[in-house]
Amino acid sequence: MKNKWASTIGILGLCTFLTLPAYASEAVSKSETHHHDNSISGFISYSELQKTLSQIEASSKGLVQVEVAGKSHNGLDIYTATVGTGDKVILVQSEIHGNEKTGTVALLNLLQNLSTNSKQAQEIREELTLVFMPMMNPDASEGDKRRNSMTWDEVLDKFPQLTGATPSWNYLDRGISQSYNYGENPGFDVNRDFNPNLNYVPEAQDFPGASNTPGWFITPESQTARDVYKSLKDEYGNVDVFVDLHHQGMYYVEGTADEVTLSLSAQFVPDPNTSEGAKYAEYAKNYRYDYSRQLNVAAYNELQSYGNSKFTNISLYSQGLDLPGTALGSYALNGSGTVLFEVRGQTQMMGHKEKGQLVKSVERGLTGIIEAVADGSVETLNPEDYDNIPLTSNKPSN
Numbered sequence: 001m002k003n004k005w006a007s008t009i010g011i012l013g014l015c016t017f018l019t020l021p022a023y024a025s026e027a028v029s030k031s032e033t034h035h036h037d038n039s040i041s042g043f044i045s046y047s048e049l050q051k052t053l054s055q056i057e058a059s060s061k062g063l064v065q066v067e068v069a070g071k072s073h074n075g076l077d078i079y080t081a082t083v084g085t086g087d088k089v090i091l092v093q094s095e096i097h098g099n100e101k102t103g104t105v106a107l108l109n110l111l112q113n114l115s116t117n118s119k120q121a122q123e124i125r126e127e128l129t130l131v132f133m134p135m136m137n138p139d140a141s142e143g144d145k146r147r148n149s150m151t152w153d154e155v156l157d158k159f160p161q162l163t164g165a166t167p168s169w170n171y172l173d174r175g176i177s178q179s180y181n182y183g184e185n186p187g188f189d190v191n192r193d194f195n196p197n198l199n200y201v202p203e204a205q206d207f208p209g210a211s212n213t214p215g216w217f218i219t220p221e222s223q224t225a226r227d228v229y230k231s232l233k234d235e236y237g238n239v240d241v242f243v244d245l246h247h248q249g250m251y252y253v254e255g256t257a258d259e260v261t262l263s264l265s266a267q268f269v270p271d272p273n274t275s276e277g278a279k280y281a282e283y284a285k286n287y288r289y290d291y292s293r294q295l296n297v298a299a300y301n302e303l304q305s306y307g308n309s310k311f312t313n314i315s316l317y318s319q320g321l322d323l324p325g326t327a328l329g330s331y332a333l334n335g336s337g338t339v340l341f342e343v344r345g346q347t348q349m350m351g352h353k354e355k356g357q358l359v360k361s362v363e364r365g366l367t368g369i370i371e372a373v374a375d376g377s378v379e380t381l382n383p384e385d386y387d388n389i390p391l392t393s394n395k396p397s398n
Contacts, residue, residue, distance in 0.1 A: 035144065036179040038351025043101040044108065046076060046138050052108050053081055053134075060115035063125070069133070070224030073150040076138040078224045081107075083114045084125040088373055089236045091336075092366065093133035093225060094245040096191045096327065097147075098140025099178060099347040102355065103245025106362035107134045110370075127374040131232065137190050137221045144347055145180040147172060147187030148219055155218050165207040168193075168216065170325070179348040191244075192323075193222040194330040196283060198230050215325035225327060233334070241295060241339070241373060242331045245362060248342040250349065251315065257396035258313045262361045263342040264299055265317035266292035266386060268329035280324070286335035293386035294378050295337045295369055300389055301381075302368025303361065311361055315392040317342050341365060 044052070057066045060083070068077045094103030111132055114121050124130075135141050139149040152167040167173075170193065173186035193215040202216045209215065217223050232239050251260040270277035272284035280287075303311050317340055323329045332338045343358050344350075372378035 035181065036348045036351075038347060038349075038353070040101070040144060040347050040352050042352030042355045043347075044104050044135070046135065046142050049079075049104065049108075049135050049138075050077075053079055056081070056108070056112055056115060063115045064111060069228050071220060072137065072139045073148050073154070073220050074139045076142070078136055078138065078221065079134065080228055081111055081132045081134065082129065083111060084128045084130050086125065086127040086129050086374075087236065088127060088240045089129045089131065089232055089238070090241040090243070090370065090373060091131045091133070091229065091232060091239050092243040092245065093136045093327070095135040095141050096137050096221070096225075096244065097189075097246065097346075098137055098143055098145050099180075100146075100245070100247035100343070101141070101347060101352075102247070102343050102358045102362055103341065104134045104141075105355070105359045106245070106366065107132045109359070109363055110366060124370060124374045128370065129236065130370070131228070133225065133228065136225055139221075140187070140190070143180070143185070145185075145187070146178055147180075147182065147189050148221055149185065149187050150219055151186050159202050159218060162202055162204050162207065162218075165204040167208060168218070169208045169210055170215070178346065188219050190219050190221045191327060192325040193217060193219045194226065194325055194327050196280070196324055196330045196333040198226055198330075198334065209325070211325070212322040213324065214330070222327075229331060229334075239331065239334075239336045241369065242328065242336040243339045243341065243366065243369065244326075244328050245341045246343070247346045248317075248344065250345060252393045252396045253313050253315045254391040254393040255397050256390075257398075259310075260315045260344055260392060261310045261313040261358065262303070262344065262365060263315045263317040263340075263392055264296045264365070264389065265319070265321075265340040265342070266296045266338060267319050268321050268323050268326055268332055268338065268340070270320075270322055272333065280333055283333035287333060288335060288337050289332075290383040291337040291378075292332065292339065293383035294381040295339050295373070296389070297381045297383070297385045298368045298372035298378050299339060299341075299365040300368075300386075302371075303365055306364070310357060311364065314389065316386075316389040317392060319391075339369060 170189040172182040195214040272280035
């Protein structure tokens with residue numbers, strides 16, 4: 001099945017031919033101004049996302065189902081796009097941070113190809129149910145920033161039981177971060193607002209929290225993502241694979257002078273079956289670290305298969321993490337095999353520079369995972385090979 005179904009199409013080119021109506025959504029209530037000098041016009045805007053999803057759904061003739069899963073803080077629709085009818089479930093989300101944009105383009109490209117009549121696409125659809133959440137934090141995407149647009153006072157309006165609590169540690173309401181002025185436009189890092197207890201209700205004593213403690217589901221974006229995950233577990237018994245598409249800074253493949261194109265990871269909380277992870281003991285029977293490592297190896301092997309190119313400049317993201325407030329940490333503790341993609345450079349650093357190559361890296365890594373899960377070959381991979389992926393370095397090797 002290698003790459004025959006996953007050839008890259010010009011997804012932005014689709015938008016110029018659309019005559020279908022966009023999905024209804026309220027306008028952004030707060031205008032945002034561009035806050036850095038780098039162009040981002042090569043990426044997908046929210047309106048283009050709506051149009052492209054509409055076009056793909058229509059042209060698929062029922063193979064792709066697009067639904068509104070919830071709304072952002074500013075009232076923008078958050079979508080899921082589902083393709084396939086198999087028993088194994090793969091959930092992939094992009095742009096939980098709005099300045100990390102390649103994943104959205106990659107998901108739309110893959111969705112288009114997965115809805116074709118090719119033999120490979122049909123085989124994948126028979127084995128898998130793939131659920132994509134592109135641009136799941138649309139307020140942040142429209143603002144080209146990391147955080148959403150919610151204030152602490154607005155949290156208190158929704159959760160009056162938190163009155164008097166210290167604002168959560170992932171809330172920023174002062175200063176400039178990643179070229180964005182959060183003093184004028186506060187917001188939350190949504191990817192620290194998850195909790196392994198999927199039914200958790202916010203309690204004042206759990207604030208302000210910290211990076212190594214669970215989040216609270218106080219943002220509508222995390223609530224929507226959680227609800228999608230829960231509904232899939234209810235329907236299928238488990239979400240077999242969860243992939244979260246991110247960006248990072250500029251790093252090097254350890255032992256080389258090669259700039260990292262993409263980093264991978266399977267580890268976001270300590271193993272509940274070890275003494276280091278004892279605080280997560282209630283989740284021990286669900287934790288599938290070996291399977292997560294196999295999924296990462298599948299992505300790594302696929303990218304390495306492209307020979308002497310930047311597609312092989314893949315590293316292992318920082319290990320030894322304890323981040324239960326991330327979607328990855330929360331879902332790993334709930335039984336999903338998990339994969340982190342960290343693409344090189346965010347928009348305030350690079351704009352849309354090298355967009356084509358970076359998008360293809362995400363597509364190809366996801367292709368490796370999708371094909372390996374569909375044909376079962378992922379289970380034949382040696383999880384120990386994960387530890388042979390070179391680490392990430394802050395400096396080039398001489």
